[in-house]
Amino acid sequence: MKKISLKLVFCCALSSQVIFAAQLDNGLREGKNDFVLTSPIISLVDGTFYGVDGQVFLLIMKNRREIRSRIYGTVENTGKPNAKKIGLYNFAGKKYSLVDLVAIEFELENNKFKYSNIEFQEKKKALLDCLERAKEDFITITNAYTKGINSIKDHMLVLIEEFCQKNGIINESMLLKWGEIEAGQEERLIRQKFVTFKDFTQFCIDTADFLEVFARSCPKGEILFGKMIEEAKKKKASSR
Numbered sequence: 001m002k003k004i005s006l007k008l009v010f011c012c013a014l015s016s017q018v019i020f021a022a023q024l025d026n027g028l029r030e031g032k033n034d035f036v037l038t039s040p041i042i043s044l045v046d047g048t049f050y051g052v053d054g055q056v057f058l059l060i061m062k063n064r065r066e067i068r069s070r071i072y073g074t075v076e077n078t079g080k081p082n083a084k085k086i087g088l089y090n091f092a093g094k095k096y097s098l099v100d101l102v103a104i105e106f107e108l109e110n111n112k113f114k115y116s117n118i119e120f121q122e123k124k125k126a127l128l129d130c131l132e133r134a135k136e137d138f139i140t141i142t143n144a145y146t147k148g149i150n151s152i153k154d155h156m157l158v159l160i161e162e163f164c165q166k167n168g169i170i171n172e173s174m175l176l177k178w179g180e181i182e183a184g185q186e187e188r189l190i191r192q193k194f195v196t197f198k199d200f201t202q203f204c205i206d207t208a209d210f211l212e213v214f215a216r217s218c219p220k221g222e223i224l225f226g227k228m229i230e231e232a233k234k235k236k237a238s239s240r
Contacts (some may be wrong), residue, residue, distance in 0.1 A: 028099070033210075046218040057215065072097050074088065108123055108124065131197055153183040174206070177193070
């Protein structure tokens with residue numbers, strides 16, 4: 001399945017071949033986001049003041065960008081072509097992406113014999129501490145978006161169900177559990193349910209893919225977002 005990036009503000013350029021290779025090597029499920037949501041719910045939330053207006057559309061795209069930067073890293077600002085990506089999480093003195101940390105976790109669990117019991121436990125604890133930091137970071141960067149959609153959480157569940165159904169992950173994605181949980185309890189789910197980088201990273205991949213599909217399914221919200229940007233530009237120009 002080929003990923004199709006949404007050409008909107010805040011989308012980051014990604015190499016799908018590299019991403020998919022990393023996913024498949026470490027047991028992560030390849031995502032699908034090249035479709036739109038067709039539930040009647042879309043007509044109730046797209047472009048409405050209580051649903052996806054310009055500000056909420058901005059939050060959707062900003063969160064997608066932020067989450068993907070955690071999953072795959074960000075390109076070094078060197079000004080050079082083909083600059084490599086750098087992860088955002090410190091582990092053992094280096095910076096790693098979530099996909100990198102899934103690989104480290106996989107290697108550690110499948111090569112225990114290489115380490116003494118003390119060494120293994122120390123590495124395991126360091127990795128779990130890094131996972132806790134990653135979860136808290138996710139909670140922080142998604143806080144505004146999560147609060148912004150609280151009033152339409154029931155509607156969001158319907159859309160998440162459609163997304164999961166079309167992806168064939170209705171029985172396995174924690175994104176659905178996130179949609180089902182009572183508004184305001186999302187942080188508890190993140191903190192308690194994810195105990196491995198593999199499961200947490202898969203959740204992040206599913207979330208980023210859903211946000212892309214959700215945004216693509218809200219053309220009125222995108223128009224309002226564009227108008228909001230233009231008004232901000234005019235206001236800034238007039239204040240000079």
